[in-house]
Amino acid sequence: MSDTLSKIEKRTAYTLLLPAVFLVFSIILFPIFANIWISFKEVSLKDIRIPEPRAKKIVKSISENTSELKIIYKLRNSSLIQKISDVEFKDKLPSNVIPVDLDSRCEFKSKIIKCQFGEWKAKYRENFEVLIKDENNNEIDKEVIKSQKPSLSGKADNILLTTNFTLKNFKKVFYENDFLDLLLTTFYFTFFGTIGAIFFGILAAQLVNQNFYGRSFMRSILLFPYVGPVVALAYTWTLLLDPNSGTFNALMVNFNIFDEPINLLGQKYMVMNIFGFELKLRLALTTVIFFEIWRYFPLAFLFILARLQAVPKDLYEAAEVDGAGPLKKFVHITLPQITAIISILFMIRFIWNFNKFEDIFLLTGGASGTRTLPINVYQQGFAISDIGMGSAVSIVIVLLLIIFMFIYFKLIGRKANEI
Amino acid sequence: MKFKSLSIYLLTSSIFLLCLLSILKIMSTLQGIDFTNLNISQNFILGICLSLGLLVVGNKLNHFIKIFSFTSVFTIFYLYINESAPIWYYISVFIVILFFSHKVKNYNLNYLKEDFVSEKIIFDFITLFGIIFFAFVILFPFYIMLVTSFKTQIALLVNPLDFSLDFKKDLSDLFKSYFVIFDTYNFGRYILISSFVSIGTVIITLMFAIPAAYAVARLNFFGKTFLSSSILIIYMFPAIVLVIPLYTVFSQLGLRNSVVGLLIVYTATTLPVAIYMLQGYFKSIPKEIEDAGIMDGHSWFGIILKIIIPLSLPAIASVALYVFMIAWNEFLFSLMFLDNPKSFTLSRAIQYLTGDAETPRQYLMAGSVIVTLPVLVIFIYFEKYLVSGLTAGSVKG
Structure with missing residues (x-):
């Protein structure tokens, strides 16, 4: 009895799960594996269209005799690189209209012209002509003939499904792509973006955890950058920081803080002279990191605030009785209470900043030294239209990601569940 | 001292x-x-x-x-x-x-x-x-x-520091950029598409996620632990590594440039977190209430519809708002998939506007205000729900 019940339970569970699992599998897991496949192929953006036979129909009169017409089909292979085999052509004529001297590749049966064209090479073109006449010598309506569209079919290899593989893409990724610089930029961006966001998150949480007028209002405001759409915020920042007529530069020049406008998003390096040392700061990258911090510190704030509110108040009271000042209270009570959440946040934010695409793309498009791995996927795959290469870079990202996740779950996965 | x-x-x-x-x-x-x-x-x-x-x-x-x-x-x-x-x-x-x-x-x-x-x-x-x-x-x-968005390009080029608004002017003059982006740049259509995509994503995600979350939370089946632990790992894979295969496959299936394609992708990418959030909440509902439902002769479907959903409305609300926010703000897929202005979402439309260097900045900012305002209004109004959504979904962002 219970056996059948558990069987029913199992069956119900699978039915309930099936749609979701199927969708997630086909849209998330399948592409991750498909990347591996594509990364070993030489494919460019224009190759991914499956070649198909096409025909354009032109109808002409040949003499004053309106009962005879000529149809010209401009046939072609849509692909410039791949052949199509077993091309079959079909077109329908109105009743009483028959073809004259039909091409040997074709036959006419029950009002339908059917042709077997065999194999078309890449770029194949042919003007295929058919003479038609009305059996009763009535006038043929040109428009009727024109409105009937021919149908074509053929077999073509899908370039994505062929089995010739190459290691070229990976060689290019590691040797011709300035890979070290790419990796360093990504880590620089990820690390400082994460640290900065957590730092400001702690600061903001510490503030909001105190009592002051307008506290809940402040809490909502602090989340604005995270909630707002990235497109709008990124363009507002670009506008603000624009060197020609941006508000930020205009203010700085107005108050004589800058001598001249600085292109914060378009200048790769800024040379600073500190105590006689020449320091090269990656300016555009730093600006992008600041945007990143501005946009994502709210998340760190939210988590740390939730943790701070759970710290028992009597801990602080006890510390006060023992004669501890604010600094000591922060170092000895607050910090130990939030280290766990900070380490989790660090790992999560690290993984997510590592994959960040939109923010950098919208601010600089990857120019002036802000080219990170995700930006490179886009550049390779869509700007240079080398899909294979883009996939290879994606594979590098996925591999690094798996390493990070492994570290994350080894180090703090269990802790994360406890909190 | x-x-x-x-x-x-x-x-x-x-x-x-x-x-x-x-x-x-x-x-x-x-x-x-x-x-x-x-x-x-x-x-x-x-x-x-x-x-x-x-x-x-x-x-x-x-x-x-x-x-x-x-x-x-x-x-x-x-x-x-x-x-x-x-x-x-x-x-x-x-x-x-x-x-x-x-x-x-x-x-x-x-x-x-x-x-x-x-x-x-x-x-x-x-x-x-x-x-x-x-x-x-x-x-x-x-x-x-x-x-x-209330200024003009010329005024801003003359003095980039003068943001004072002249309220003595006609209101229609003040809101000119908004009229222009609705008339010339078709923003009305983009708002409709964006709303359709976002609300559609919310509905489909919930339809798929509620049964799945119920199964994970309540039923015993082979592979349950594996499934529930892999949900979050799947969620951690970023969109950028999915985009090339999806682009190629969707091109070949003719799903690119269509709202349906976007709906499928948005639903799939938000499903894991929706399931994760919902199953946590479902587990907290006392099992006795369901047993009573079984006694009354309800099927699984009836239990979900009549008992689980009414009891977990707050959780469903926060999932819905969170998914809405993600779909409304989404940019990467709309950039890759849409290149016909007829099917643009708001985010994509604004990005398209910036492609033309001649576009005056007040139009750009008016568009930005239009895309930002609904999210902020929803956020302020439903803050309680959205914050719990944000916290649960924060492994991604």
Whole structure:
């Protein structure tokens, strides 16, 4: 009895799960594996269209005799690189209209012209002509003939499904792509973006955890950058920081803080002279990191605030009785209470900043030294239209990601569940 | 000891006042007043004098008399040191100094003798300063976004610092950018598409996620632990590694450039987190209530529909709002999939506008306001629900 019940339970569970699992599998897991496949192929953006036979129909009169017409089909292979085999052509004529001297590749049966064209090479073109006449010598309506569209079919290899593989893409990724610089930029961006966001998150949480007028209002405001759409915020920042007529530069020049406008998003390096040392700061990258911090510190704030509110108040009271000042209270009570959440946040934010695409793309498009791995996927795959290469870079990202996740779950996965 | 705390008090308080006055000055510059000097050193000294005066007087005077007299005197000093400006600027200076004097009311000579007083002073002023700093840094870009949409390109090129709005003008003149982006750039259509995609994503995600979450939370089946632990791992894979295969496959299936394609992708990418959030909540519903439902002869479907859903409306609301926000703000897939202006979402449309360098910036900002406003309104209105969604979904962002 219970056996059948558990069987029913199992069956119900699978039915309930099936749609979701199927969708997630086909849209998330399948592409991750498909990347591996594509990364070993030489494919460019224009190759991914499956070649198909096409025909354009032109109808002409040949003499004053309106009962005879000529149809010209401009046939072609849509692909410039791949052949199509077993091309079959079909077109329908109105009743009483028959073809004259039909091409040997074709036959006419029950009002339908059917042709077997065999194999078309890449770029194949042919003007295929058919003479038609009305059996009763009535006038043929040109428009009727024109409105009937021919149908074509053929077999073509899908370039994505062929089995010739190459290691070229990976060689290019590691040797011709300035890979070290790419990796360093990504880590620089990820690390400082994460640290900065957590730092400001702690600061903001510490503030909001105190009592002051307008506290809940402040809490909502602090989340604005995270909630707002990235497109709008990124363009507002670009506008603000624009060197020609941006508000930020205009203010700085107005108050004589800058001598001249600085292109914060378009200048790769800024040379600073500190105590006689020449320091090269990656300016555009730093600006992008600041945007990143501005946009994502709210998340760190939210988590740390939730943790701070759970710290028992009597801990602080006890510390006060023992004669501890604010600094000591922060170092000895607050910090130990939030280290766990900070380490989790660090790992999560690290993984997510590592994959960040939109923010950098919208601010600089990857120019002036802000080219990170995700930006490179886009550049390779869509700007240079080398899909294979883009996939290879994606594979590098996925591999690094798996390493990070492994570290994350080894180090703090269990802790994360406890909190 | 007393000297140390005194100097720390003077230093921090006057830096704080200086920051307040500088922010006021910057904001006034943006209203078209011609300031060219922040007068840092003079105003700093002014701040030291003010703090010292307030400290020395301490509690000897009535609080209100004290702050009003000090504020009046120092506003006049400030007038004398700084450039001339319209009367409303001086009123704002007066209010700022009043606020400052009120804030330092606790400080007097006796207070400086207490334990850890320098630390306390620093913490107090960091708190005060932090609140103003964060509010300023966060709201400033939003302010610029909003105000730019009411200006014209020419006015901004002539004076990039003048954001003052002329309310004497016609309202239709003020809102001209909004009319233009609706008329010429078809934003009405994009709003419809964006809403359709976002709301559609929410509905389909919930339809798929609620049964799946119920199965994970309640039923026993082979592979349950594996499934529930892999949900979050799947969620952690970023869109950028999915985009090339999806682009190729969707191109071949003819799903690119269509709203349906976007709906499928958005649903799939938000499903894991929706299931994760919902199953957590479903587990907290007492099992006895369901047993009663089974006794009444309900099927699984009936139990979900009649018992689980009504009991977990708050969780469903936060999932729905969170998914809506993700779909509304999504950019990467709409950039890759849509290249026909007929099927653009709002985000994609704004990005398309920037592709043309000739597009005046006020149109761009008007578009940005239109895409930002609904999210912020929803956020403020449903903050409680959205915050719990954000916290649960925060492994991604």
